[in-house]
Amino acid sequence: MKLSEIYAKGAENLRKKKLLFYLQGVETEFVLEHNEEIFKRFKFLQKAIGSKPASTETTLLGVNLQTPITMSSVSMPIPQIAEDGLIQVAQGVREAGSMMWTGSPLPKNLDELVRTGVPLVQTIKPYEERGRIFQEIETAERAGVTAVGVEVDAGQGTKIRDQIMASGCTPISVGELREIKEAVKRPLVLKGVLSPWDAEKSLEVGADLIVVSNHGAHTIDSLPHPLEVMDEIVKVIDGRIPIMVDGGFRRGTDVLKGLAFGAQAVGIVRPILYGLAANGKEGVREVLEQMTSELRRTMTMVGIRSPAEVKKDILL
Helix, strand or coil: CCHHHHHHHHHHHHHHCCCHHHHCCECCCHHHHHHHHHHHCCCECCCCCCCCCCCCCEEECCEEECCCEEECCCCCCHHHHCCCHHHHHHHHHHHCCCCEEECCCCCCCHHHHHHCCCCEEEEECCECCHHHHHHHHHHHHHHCCCEEEEECCCECEEEEECEEEECCECCCCHHHHHHHHHHCCCCEEEEEECCHHHHHHHHHHCCCEEEECCHHHCCCCCCCCHHHHHHHHHHHHCCCCCEEEECCCCCHHHHHHHHHCCCCEEEECHHHHHHHHHHHHHHHHHHHHHHHHHHHHHHHHCCCCCHHHCCHHHEC
C-alpha cells in the first residue's frame, strides 16, 4: 500500500473499532488544526544541478539508526488496536531501523519489547505521587531500555476534547528533575519542552536530550506548533544536547522541515497507529520506510547528503 492508502485504511479500521477518539485533540482542537497550517508556510529551495543521492542514516542517544524518523511516546491505545499491538509495533519499528518510544501506562511487557532488539525509550508522567516516578524508572531500566524520560508538559495530565485522560499529575520542579537525573543509570530525556524557558531549565537539570512537542494536542489548548518556537530553543540549547521534535508530522517533507529548524530527529504517533491498524507490524514498517523514502528524495533534490547537513537555508 502507498502511504496515503495506509493512512486511509488505518483511519477506517480505527473508526470501526471506535478508537478515533484517541486521535482527537484537547478541547477546541485548535492545536491539531494549527499543526497542519504550519507545514504549509514553508517551501524548499531546490538545488537540482549537481545533487547526489542522500543518506538518512543518523545517530540518536548513541544508537545508529537508518532514519531520523522515530516513533514518539504512546502506549495506551495500541493494545486496543491489536492484542499484541505493542510487540507488532516494536517489530515493525526495528525492521525499519528506527527507535520505539512508549509512554503511559508503562507497558507490562516492556522487557519483552526490549528483547525484540528495538531501541526503546520509556517516558513517564510527573505523577503527584513522586515515588511512582522512581518506581517506573527502575522498572524501565531493569527491562533494559535505551533511555528514560519525563513528560514535563503533563503537569496537569492529559485531555482529549473535554475528557481528562491522565490524572494525578502535578508540575515538576528543577530540583526534583535533578534528583531523577542523579538516580537514573540511562540517558534522561525531557519531553514536552515548548519554550526557551523550559529549554534553559532542561540544561540546568542535565538532560541528555529534549523533545520539543505540543504532546499530540493532548495537554492544553492554544499551544503553538514546535516549529514556531524552535529558533529560540535552538539558540538556548546551542548544540549542547540533541533536540527531537514532534507534532503533526505526516510526510517526509514535513520531517525535512523539522530537521531544517535544528532537530536531530522527528517523532510520529498517529502515522504509527494508522500503520498498525491498517496492516499490523508490516504497516508500521511501511509507514516509517515510505516516510523515510520521501525524506531521502527531497533531501537529494535540495542538495543535502545527510541529516547532519540540514540547515534552515533550504527553506523559503
